[in-house]
Amino acid sequence: MAIIQFPNGIKWGSATAAYQVEGAAFEDGRGPSIWDTFSHTPGKVKDGDNGDIACDSYHRYEEDIELMKELGITMYRFSVSWPRIYPEGTGEINQPGLAFYHRFVDKLLENGIEPMCTLYHWDLHQALQDKGGWANRDTIGAFVTYAETMFNEFNGKIKHWLTLNEPWCVSFLSNHMGVHAPGNQDLQLATTISHHLLVAHGKAVQKFRELEVQGQIGFAPNTTWLEPFSSRQQDIDACRREVGQQIEWFMDPVFKGEYPQFMLDWFNKKGVGLQLEEGDLEAIRQPVDFLGINYYTGNLARYKEDSGLFDTEHIETGVERTDIGWPVYPDGFYKVLTYIAGRYGDIPIYITENGACYNDEPADGRVKDDRRISYLQHHLAALSRAIESGVNIKGYFLWSLMDNFEWAEGYSKRFGIIHVDYRTLVRTKKDSYYWYKKVIANNWLEV
């Protein structure tokens, strides 16, 4: 066995999101989100699951925070349900909604856990969607108003903010592939939405600076890595396009002030363009204090004409896959991180999501999830290599603290290091919870 020592000062955390864990969907004035609509639409979510109850963390947050404290994490990433704060999407503020998040954040702070708040983790108010959602530029203003409310309300309590979680999922997965809410299948719509999301991000960062909010702000794109099957330029280019839809498409405008030409050219070939308004790129390129990176999986791929949006074909290599079907590819994590550091420089990075779906169930009060421990060992080893290569990693948030509503997969896919029995809502610490607790306590791991 080898020992991997992490640098002193790395923050160890875990993450969840409002719609996936809170439940209390109709309580204390919360308005309806697109995920309430989507999950209650037959055929959209596996087994007809929805977030009405979820893990009931709205009521059980004190128990959850006790589990965080025992785990030893020093940061916890959660998201705020925008429809709890603005039950109509805009207009009146719902004080009971704000009061819940004050209770929650105060309890975190009392237990020595720093909150990292994601403002937008996919639960757009249905009333805003009815007016076009992110395709309507008015939603940008509504988001900035919501962000301003949260900045003013929690200034000094919350010192790490994320504007958006996984804008690729919000735009392309949800509006081109139709897999997530609201379930559209229109590439031009998705591309327009991706731009409006970035403008909303930039304007929220501008507001953060204007209000002189204490702390730091960033955003959390998702990433993947596709290794070209051969050194043929067409294989290399095909991989770059599919990876570029998540990395360069969202990060170049923020860090370079422009969209990547190779992606613009490809979208143009597909008959899709961008309508930029005066000041959009200036708004988007607001300097952020840190970058959140979400990484789960990658693959080997090659060019295949007319295959998917980018003429790519993923190759079956026989490598292990998790219970959601994603290849286990820790080297891809290293490649994503070193690629991003090489392209965008020394931006501080938090790994805002990394983890694995394994559906192990309790037996005799224990959950033996060895495969998750192995996934985490290999991905933390890759993270350590990235740090040694000079990538400026500030912290790691394991996805997820507990099993929860995995979007279109419902409750059939478990990412937690704590098992949740959805009939009784009983939480059971998995073997991976105890393993992670030891990593945090030691700041090293054995591989």
Ligand SMILES: CCOCCOc1ccc(-c2cn(C[C@@H]3NC[C@@H](O)[C@H]3O)nn2)cc1
């Ligand atoms: C049928 C075709 O399907 C094509 C790919 O379809 C997907 C689905 C889902 C994802 C996905 C899920 N997650 C995990 C979440 N990140 C945020 C947090 O809320 C986690 O629950 N990241 N990416 C990617 C691609």
